[in-house]
Amino acid sequence: MKPQSSCVRIQKEWDIVGARHVARDMAKELGFGIVDQARIATAVSELARNIYLYAKSGQIIFEKIDTMESKGLSIIAIDSGPGIADIGQVMQDGYSTSGGLGAGLPGVKRLMDEFVIQSEMGKGTKITTKKLVR
Amino acid sequence: MDSKFKGIVVENSETIVEMWLEEVARLKEANRTATISDDMYDNTNREFVEVIFTSIKNQGAIKAVETFSEKIISLGWPLSYITDGLQVFRRVTINFILSQSDSMDTDSITNVLSSVDRWVEPIIRVLVNEYTGNWENIVSLQRVALQELSAPLIPVIEGITIMPLIGTIDTDRAKLIMESLLQGVITHNSEVVLIDITGVPVVDTMVAHHLIQAAEAVRLIGAKCILVGIRPEIAQTIVNLGIDLTNFPTKSSLKKGFMAALEMTNRKVTDVTPCEDNIGDLIESLKGE
Numbered sequence: 545m546k547p548q549s550s551c552v553r554i555q556k557e558w559d560i561v562g563a564r565h566v567a568r569d570m571a572k573e574l575g576f577g578i579v580d581q582a583r584i585a586t587a588v589s590e591l592a593r594n595i596y597l598y599a600k601s602g603q604i605i606f607e608k609i610d611t612m613e614s615k616g617l618s619i620i621a622i623d624s625g626p627g628i629a630d631i632g633q634v635m636q637d638g639y640s641t642s643g644g645l646g647a648g649l650p651g652v653k654r655l656m657d658e659f660v661i662q663s664e665m666g667k668g669t670k671i672t673t674k675k676l677v678r
Numbered sequence: 679m680d681s682k683f684k685g686i687v688v689e690n691s692e693t694i695v696e697m698w699l700e701e702v703a704r705l706k707e708a709n710r711t712a713t714i715s716d717d718m719y720d721n722t723n724r725e726f727v728e729v730i731f732t733s734i735k736n737q738g739a740i741k742a743v744e745t746f747s748e749k750i751i752s753l754g755w756p757l758s759y760i761t762d763g764l765q766v767f768r769r770v771t772i773n774f775i776l777s778q779s780d781s782m783d784t785d786s787i788t789n790v791l792s793s794v795d796r797w798v799e800p801i802i803r804v805l806v807n808e809y810t811g812n813w814e815n816i817v818s819l820q821r822v823a824l825q826e827l828s829a830p831l832i833p834v835i836e837g838i839t840i841m842p843l844i845g846t847i848d849t850d851r852a853k854l855i856m857e858s859l860l861q862g863v864i865t866h867n868s869e870v871v872l873i874d875i876t877g878v879p880v881v882d883t884m885v886a887h888h889l890i891q892a893a894e895a896v897r898l899i900g901a902k903c904i905l906v907g908i909r910p911e912i913a914q915t916i917v918n919l920g921i922d923l924t925n926f927p928t929k930s931s932l933k934k935g936f937m938a939a940l941e942m943t944n945r946k947v948t949d950v951t952p953c954e955d956n957i958g959d960l961i962e963s964l965k966g967e
Contacts, residue, residue: 557848557849558848560848561846561848564879564880578911579910579911579914579915581911582880582911582912582914582915583911583914583915583918585879585880586880586881586882586915586918586919589880589882589884590882590883590919593882593883593884637920644883644884644887645883645886645887645890645921646883647883647886647919647920647921648882648883648919650920651883651918651919651920651921654918654919654920655915655918655919
């Protein structure tokens, strides 16, 4: 029996690659297609990079969803970084504080099926996303 | 005091070795060394304990310890085998000396502990240093190897250069790609550069951002950049992410990109067909002569 969930700590830039590998492996096991595997890997890459860039450290938790109604992968990115002041602003395309493209979070929302972001200034950020197998 | 303990240990070395071997053999399962054959394990254990004793007798026989650690490293045994082995040796020896000595006050126990520690310490130091040195060496070699693979630039034909990218692109590598790309465009005097991302597993916003920046920099020095090798799933994720690549000519494969590059430099590939008719005519005309 393969593990139903796993957790990857993000502290170094190379941890992003590790997180991506875990995501891809789990997506493959769950029977996602190649395109969805790439979507999930890209979304995890974005989330992990956000943790690395803005919060310095955090973790990404992967959980398999396997119920009667739905099958899929749930990805939760948690950090205890500075938090996001204006969530509406970061969800806009083209907004970036680090000189990037500003497509990360809105991109993740489009790549995944469900997307919930909670953030508190000074406390940290928690992003919960899901992708279902179709 | 120290020499007295040493005397006890050296005199009774056989008993201690037997006790040690018994304990270490029991550790085999826990030590991730379970796959090693019993004979091999036993032989190495004996060698190990011999090294420990030579080190104690000669007050740190660095050479012997180094040779032994090299052997263990080349066998690929875990570091825990060595640390556990020495820990067991410490425990067995202390127990043995205490059981031999008549006085059991705190002072004598402290003495025993500190002298045994002093014997074991140099061995641990050498072994752990050898191990970590070996790892650091491997890591640095791999880093160099990785850097060599990082951003190759291949001039294929006058004015056209290809940069095939394989593997994950991180910030360091992105910097290296940019540098060698610009340097290469100047040295090879390229008009068109093809960046091939067939081997890049994931194109996220950071990778795209670096590629866009590189292309922009190439444009500034008067050359053109074509992004090739975009797999269908990568194309879809790029669209989902909302990355704008409209200013960046792209092609699905290196072949198509190369054709486009030839067109840009006013060249094209033509088949060399042997003109048999002409030769035939020539022969005919020769016959007529």
